[in-house]
Each structure stands twice: as structure tokens, then as C-alpha cells.
Amino acid sequence: MPTILPVRLQQHPEKLVLLDQTKLPVEEVFLYLDTRESIFEAIKKLRVRGAPAIGIAAAYGMYVCLSQNTYPSLDAMEQDMKALKEYFASSRPTAVNLFWALDRMEKTFHENLGKQGITQTQLLAALLQESNQIFLEDQAMGKSIGMHGLSLFDKKKQWGVMTHCNAGGLATSGYGTALAPLYLGHEQGYQFKVFSNETRPLLQGSRLTAYELAKGGIDVTILCDTMVSLVMKERKIDAVIVGADRIAANGDTANKIGTSGVAILARYYNIPFYVAAPSSTFDVATATGNDIIIEIRDGDEVVNGFGKRTGPKNVSVYNPAFDVTDATLITGIITEKGIIESPNAEKIKNHLSI
Numbered sequence: 001m002p003t004i005l006p007v008r009l010q011q012h013p014e015k016l017v018l019l020d021q022t023k024l025p026v027e028e029v030f031l032y033l034d035t036r037e038s039i040f041e042a043i044k045k046l047r048v049r050g051a052p053a054i055g056i057a058a059a060y061g062m063y064v065c066l067s068q069n070t071y072p073s074l075d076a077m078e079q080d081m082k083a084l085k086e087y088f089a090s091s092r093p094t095a096v097n098l099f100w101a102l103d104r105m106e107k108t109f110h111e112n113l114g115k116q117g118i119t120q121t122q123l124l125a126a127l128l129q130e131s132n133q134i135f136l137e138d139q140a141m142g143k144s145i146g147m148h149g150l151s152l153f154d155k156k157k158q159w160g161v162m163t164h165c166n167a168g169g170l171a172t173s174g175y176g177t178a179l180a181p182l183y184l185g186h187e188q189g190y191q192f193k194v195f196s197n198e199t200r201p202l203l204q205g206s207r208l209t210a211y212e213l214a215k216g217g218i219d220v221t222i223l224c225d226t227m228v229s230l231v232m233k234e235r236k237i238d239a240v241i242v243g244a245d246r247i248a249a250n251g252d253t254a255n256k257i258g259t260s261g262v263a264i265l266a267r268y269y270n271i272p273f274y275v276a277a278p279s280s281t282f283d284v285a286t287a288t289g290n291d292i293i294i295e296i297r298d299g300d301e302v303v304n305g306f307g308k309r310t311g312p313k314n315v316s317v318y319n320p321a322f323d324v325t326d327a328t329l330i331t332g333i334i335t336e337k338g339i340i341e342s343p344n345a346e347k348i349k350n351h352l353s354i
């Protein structure tokens with residue numbers, strides 16, 4: 001299991017504790033946050049990132065912020081809960097886990113608000129329990145994803161696995177999603193050679209995935225995004241596994257920019273392409289990938305990233321943070337319940353039992 005926890009709650013006094021991922025791989029710096037502005041900023045600036053971790057941070061963040069105040073009435077507390085929900089939800093638009101976690105917190109608030117004689121302290125206790133539940137469920141889902149994903153491999157050889165961006169421990173409260181089979185397998189004596197795509201422009205693949213896998217003792221090689229085709233042609237890759245930020249009802253999957261190109265190349269070279277994600281990443285209210293809102297980020301991340309100017313000033317830059325991989329390019333979606341082979345709307349509906 002990965003050794004660094006990117007998001008957790010501290011109590012007495014209440015703080016949201018985040019590993020500042022913008023500082024990796026150079027330094028492990030922890031932030032202790034208790035204001036709504038600092039939590040919003042941490043999500044927006046990717047100090048905490050990865051769909052499940054963003055959801056957990058927002059849930060704990062709501063609890064921490066509400067616990068700072070004594071409200072004149074339960075109505076005032078409810079208004080503030082709604083304002084916080086809206087504020088955190090406006091931080092990043094693509095990862096559905098953010099909205100899923102905030103909806104769960106709001107539902108818990110309202111269910112308890114309806115109880116006769118409920119106090120602010122009791123409402124806070126209910127929110128604390130719900131946010132801890134979201135954290136623990138994510139941990140359990142990661143482990144189950146790992147078990148199902150591991151069934152794709154055996155111990156007879158070393159497997160070449162490519163991943164893009166970071167869908168590991170740093171993106172969740174446990175084993176991760178795409179990296180979960182690798183961690184579990186490593187613990188059980190399976191052999192992997194992981195190829196981690198650098199993932200321009202913010203380098204989650206080289207800064208984060210390579211960092212956590214190396215720390216966990218798993219063989220990892222960093223590739224520039226431009227090297228994917230060559231390495232696939234050299235037959236170094238047996239399978240690709242990536243995470244997801246949002247999976248539409250038909251299986252179209254939004255994930256870090258560059259993922260769809262990797263999927264297209266994998267199809268060309270006849271390499272299986274898997275998406276690993278918990279059920280909290282499915283958004284069945286969104287029919288297809290065309291309806292997923294893609295976050296557009298500041299162009300400076302592309303031409304002035306990490307303090308180095310790599311493009312001229314005053315030139316337009318396009319910086320979409322995610323792209324959508326067509327369901328038809330996906331060999332299977334690995335969830336905590338099993339693997340959806342060649343995903344489509346009906347299989348997804350049955351798999352999620354909805």
C-alpha cells in the first residue's frame with residue numbers, strides 16, 4: 001500500500017491536512033487548512049488532485065469550515081453549508097467525485113436537520129461521520145479495484161504496463177485506482193515494469209506516479225508523452241491502465257489530457273486499454289462524453305510552467321486539462337465490483353445495479 005496519505009482530517013483543532021502535491025517530487029510538505037478560501041485554492045491549484053482525493057478533500061473541507069463557527073440558528077448553518085457546497089463545486093468542473101461527495105454531505109445535513117431537537121453539534125457529528133465514511137469507502141474501493149485488476153495478470157512473466165497521469169495513492173485515500181493492481185500484485189510477488197507517461201503540462205506522471213511507485217519499490221520508467229507510439233511499437237507494453245475523472249452513461253471516459261491519444265495508439269498496436277475507477281466516478285446522468293465539461297486551465301501552465309518560460313509571451317495557448325476517450329476504445333472498466341468488458345450503456349447500468 002502507498003505510504004503517503006495525500007488527504008486526511010485532523011481533529012482538535014479541526015484541520016484539513018493535505019500533502020501539497022505541487023511540491024512533489026522535491027519536498028513532502030503538509031498543509032493544515034481551516035478556511036474555505038485556502039481549501040478552494042488547494043483544489044484549484046492542484047495541491048490536492050485526482051478525482052477521489054478531490055471529493056474527500058471537499059467533504060472534509062465542508063466539515064472543517066462548518067465546525068469553525070457557532071451559528072445564530074440552524075437556518076444560518078444550512079445557508080452556510082449550501083454556500084460552501086456551491087463554492088467548492090466551482091473549483092474544478094470535470095471530476096464528478098467532487099460533486100458526488102458534496103451531494104452526500106448535503107443529503108446527510110438535510111436528513112439530520114429533519115430530526116426533532118437536533119443541535120449544531122449533532123449536525124456536525126453527522127457530517128464528520130459521513131466524511132469519514134467517504135474516506136473509508138474510497139480506501140475499500142481502491143483495494144477491490146486492485147483485486148479485480150490483478151486478475152488480468154499472472155506471475156509467469158514481468159508485465160509491461162503503461163499509465164498516464166496519476167491515478168495512484170496520491171489521487172485517493174488508499175491504493176489508488178489504475179495503480180491499485182500494481183501495488184497489490186507487487187505485495188504478492190507479481191512483476192511489473194511500469195511506463196509512466198510524463199503527462200504535460202503539469203507532469204503528474206513523472207512528478208507523482210514515478211515518485212510514488214519508486215517509493216513503493218515498483219520498477220518504473222518515465223516516458224515523454226511523445227514516446228508512447230515508439231514504446232508500444234517496440235512491444236514493451238502488455239496493457240495500459242489509466243484512471244478516470246468522469247465516466248458517462250455510455251462508457252465514454254474523461255481523464256487527463258493525452259489519455260485518448262494513448263487509447264487510440266493502444267488500439268492501433270492491439271494493446272488492451274483499461275480504465276480503473278470506483279463507482280463514484282460514473283455519472284449516468286451524463287449521456288455521452290460530448291456532454292462532459294472539460295476544464296480549461298491557464299495557458300501559463302504550458303508556456304511558463306515550473307518557473308521556466310518555454311513559449312513566447314503574448315501568444316495564444318490552449319490548455320484543456322482533460323480529454324474524452326470513446327467507450328469503443330476501452331477494453332474494460334475495472335471497478336470495485338468487477339470488470340465491465342467492452343463497456344456500453346446497458347452493461348454499465350447492470351454493473352452498477354441501477
Ligand SMILES: CSC[C@@H](O)[C@@H](O)C(=O)COP(=O)(O)O
Nearest residue numbers: 049050051167171177243244256
Ligand atoms: C484516481 S485519479 C483519476 C483521475 O483523476 C486522474 O487520472 C487525473 O486525470 C487527475 O487529473 P488532475 O488534474 O491531476 O486532478
